[in-house]
Every structure is written in C-alpha cells, then in structure tokens.
Amino acid sequence: MNPKLNIKGRGAQKNTPNRFFELSHEVRDDFLEYCQKEGELVNKTKTQYLNVFPKTIVNKVTSPDVGMSYSMNMYQGCEHGCIYCYARNSHEFWGYSAGLDFERKILVKKDAPKLLETLLKKKSWKAKPIVMSGNTDCYQPAEKQFKITRQCLKVFLKYKHPVAIITKNALILRDLDILKALAKDNLIAVNVSITSLSEDTRRILEPRTTTIKKRLLVVKKLSENGIPVNVMLAPIIPSINSHEILPMAKAVSEAGALSIAHTIVRLNGAIGEIFTDWIKKTLPDRADKVLHQIESCHGGTLNESRYGVRMRGEGQIAQQINDLVLLARLKYFKNKIMPTLNRSLYEPNKNDQLKLF
Helix, strand or coil, X not given: CCHHHCCCCCCCCCCCCCCCCCCCCCCCHHHHXXXXXXXXXXXXXXXXXXXXXXXXXXXXXXXXXXXXXXXECCEECCCCCCCCCHHHHHHHHHCCCCCHHHHXXXXXXXXXXXXXXXXXXXXXXXXXXXEECXXXXXXXXXXXXXXXXXXXHHHHHHHCCCEEEEXXXXXXXXXXXXXXXXXXXXXXXXXXXXXXXXXXXXXXXXCCCCXXXXXXXXXXXXXXXXXXXXXXXXXXXXXXXXXXXXXXXXXXXXXXXXEEEXXXXXXXXXXXXHHHHHHHHXXXXXXXXXXXXXXXXXXXXXXXXXXXXXXXXXXXXXXXXXXXXXXXHHHHCCCCCCCCCCCCCHHHHHHHHHHCC
C-alpha cells in the first residue's frame, strides 16, 4: 500500500460495515487513485464530539471473565485509537462503525455526574465498587475539555463511595487532589494499562495515547501518594509484545505497582477485520505469523467468545504467555497485594446527606 494513503494518527485504517445496517458502502481503488493524484484526503480525520443523553450511567456487568460488577463510561468511542480495543464493537449500537468512527466520533455524556449522584442517593443502592472506563478510557483527550471524569470523582468523594479507574492517559494526574482524598479512606484503586516498553510499538498499537515514559510516571506518582495501582499488561499479542512480559512486570513493580493483570488479545466482532487490515498495512512482514498465532490461542479463530477461555486463551502459545505472567508475579510481586476497597463509609454518609434535605 502506498504510505501516502495511510490514515496517520489513527489506529483503524478503514470503516467496517455496521452489522445492524442492511446497506454498506466501500471505497473503490479508482477513487483512492484519484485522491492520490489530486492530493486529496480519503478520510476526514478530525474528531467530532457529539452530545448524548442516556437515562442511566452505571451498568451492571454480567460477564464472569471481567473483574468488576458495575461500570460507567463518560464517553463512547475513544480517540486513543488502540487497534485491538474490544470496545470498538459497542460503537455499532450507536449507529456508527467500529473502525474509524470509533476513534473520531466521540459521544459525550455531560449528564454523567448528575446521573451518578441520582443513583448514589437511592435508598436501595448498596455500596459496590464502580469502575470508570469499563468500556472506553475516562481520561481520553475529550476529558481535558469536558472534565466529566473529574466531576464524577467529586460525587464519589462526596458520598464516600468506592470507585476504580482504568486508564492509559497521564491526564489522571490532574485529579491527584481528589484521588488522594479518596485514598485516605481506601475508596480508590487505579488500573494503568501498559502494553509495551517500546515507543515504536506503542505508536502503532495505540497512536493517540500518552507515552510509556509518562505512564510509568503515572504509576510512580500515584503509588507515592498512597493510591494503589494495578497494571494491566493487556492485551498480550503474540510476536508483538509477548516477549516483553517480564521486562514490563519488572518496570511497573519498580515504579510502585502492587499487582499486574493480563489478557491475551481476542479479535471479536468487527475487530478481526479491522486488525487484519491494519497489520497487513503496518507490519506486512509478520502479519500472517501474528494472525496465525492469535488463532492458535483461540481454537483456530480470531473471534473468541467462550467464557472462561476468551481472556486467557488455550494451546501452547497461550500457555507460555500465562506461565510467563505467573513467573512475573512470583518474581516481582511476591510480597505485594492490592487492598480491598472500603464499602463501610457510604451508607452512613448517604444517610447524613439525605438528612440535609
């Protein structure tokens, strides 16, 4: 492929058809050639922010493979553009593509803080950790403008309710003041995603994310301020970052992380087509090797959906990856443990809040 036709600064290089739509369109080669000759852009890459108004913001998680009971997402779609992101498929529910649309059409839920507080004020609600970014990163670039995540953290602090965060953006350090206040009562845990120690790998896998150096700094700063950090070495992709498991574990442990978790990449739904297109354009010399190794971890398919197997995989390569992570835990996290979040303060604090009205 002519590099001039690459969509720079984005992970996906195409818009896949939406499975819920009867009709679809394709970009023809003669149109691509015309754009190249005329010096015109094939795709408009500017990010759009679109306001949406859901009735609720907290979702119950029913999957047995995910270590959370409730999640909330302030944004749908994610400008980070991680090529492997499992959340891409959810964009189809909103009428968009899991490809480029996922990265450049960001749905913004400005009412999230209000909806969260409405939930926490309910007499029937019992304290259970709610994970921000169960689907898309709550500290993606949109947060710098809208500050919805910061507002939600203030609500959690007000009601002394436990909360966890998953992110790969250094913007989280902006909210260190609130995180420290939550940590005083053991109400916060942070999961930082680190998939490589190589900037070259990071740039192609996660084009609009913060640098690895800054992510390690996030782990260090949070840990120094008493905020417990788990690092997500996820996903592990054979022949791309699988050789980095031990070095990554060592680096994050030295930065102060208390634990690590991992998954083996799975390319469900439209992500299989998006990833295959991307790797053949980005890493053509090893594309087939990587795809076949991913398939070998998932019963010969890219699209893995079996509970209990989909996150850890099966077969020789998957076993090697899982064994390396186990070794990393024994070597670098032997005397470390993530604390259990405090649920005891919410109920009396909620009652005190209600007495004010």
